[in-house]
Amino acid sequence: MAKDLDKRFWEIDFLRGVAIFLMVAYHFIFDLDYFNLIKLNLEQGIWPILARSIAFIFIYLVGVSLTLSYSRAVLKGRKNLRSKYLKRGIKIFSWGLLITLITRIVVPEAFIIFGVLHLIGLSIILAYPLLKYTKLNLILSILILLASTYINNITLNTSLFLWIGLKPLNFYTLDYFPLLPWFGVVTLGIFTGNLMYSEYKRKIQIPDMPKNPLIYSTCYAGKKSLLIYLLHQPIIILILYIAGFNLNLI
Numbered sequence: 001m002a003k004d005l006d007k008r009f010w011e012i013d014f015l016r017g018v019a020i021f022l023m024v025a026y027h028f029i030f031d032l033d034y035f036n037l038i039k040l041n042l043e044q045g046i047w048p049i050l051a052r053s054i055a056f057i058f059i060y061l062v063g064v065s066l067t068l069s070y071s072r073a074v075l076k077g078r079k080n081l082r083s084k085y086l087k088r089g090i091k092i093f094s095w096g097l098l099i100t101l102i103t104r105i106v107v108p109e110a111f112i113i114f115g116v117l118h119l120i121g122l123s124i125i126l127a128y129p130l131l132k133y134t135k136l137n138l139i140l141s142i143l144i145l146l147a148s149t150y151i152n153n154i155t156l157n158t159s160l161f162l163w164i165g166l167k168p169l170n171f172y173t174l175d176y177f178p179l180l181p182w183f184g185v186v187t188l189g190i191f192t193g194n195l196m197y198s199e200y201k202r203k204i205q206i207p208d209m210p211k212n213p214l215i216y217s218t219c220y221a222g223k224k225s226l227l228i229y230l231l232h233q234p235i236i237i238l239i240l241y242i243a244g245f246n247l248n249l250i
Helices: 002-006 010-034 046-075 081-106 116-130 135-151 179-196 213-223 225-242
Strands: none
Touching: 010 046, 010 213, 010 225, 046 081, 046 116, 046 179, 081 116, 081 225, 116 135, 116 179, 135 179, 213 225
8 A cells, every 4th residue: 555655647747748848849939939039929829829728737737736645645644734735835936936036137027926836836825725625626616717707807006916816907927827717727636636536546547657768758857847847948048048049138
């Protein structure tokens, strides 16, 4: 039993790895456009659909992964789980604050106030009381997504409620993932995780991970998704700089 609790579900790592590769590819194209190295309209056509689909996979898997982590910890008899998720949430939210600081310096006209790491960090903290429930999370997901269709159309004269989904007029940022609607995607992931992986066991038959280098590499990237997320933009910019492109950063 203890050995089973230490295993990973390769399909989760694989999906996260696919998302991370797609994200890096999209951000490479985004950077080329942002620095005027190519000209695309990323606000139209397939591009916004692609960007939101990648984000959906990431954030949805946050919810699924939280249920796996929680059920494993409960089955192992671990105590003080509230503190565990509080610390994890604060850690990831702090990485988000670092990105806020860096983008405030580098791109002050579009710096990130509440991006995906802020969302994930806060969601981990808020989700802890919900991790034992299945149907409740489906109901919450539906309610949050419905509420967001109204809330996200409201504009205010302040940025204090950006984290909820209430924006000031003409608000622009490079990355924005408010609780409404995106916490609803997390709770949808929690619902799925508790439904399909209750007591840290698959409820459907999935073959063992194929011995394929591409699948293995994708799963490995999925395990290192936070590190890749933090490093990929500086690496892309460094590559473009070394290649001799004028990025007008200074």
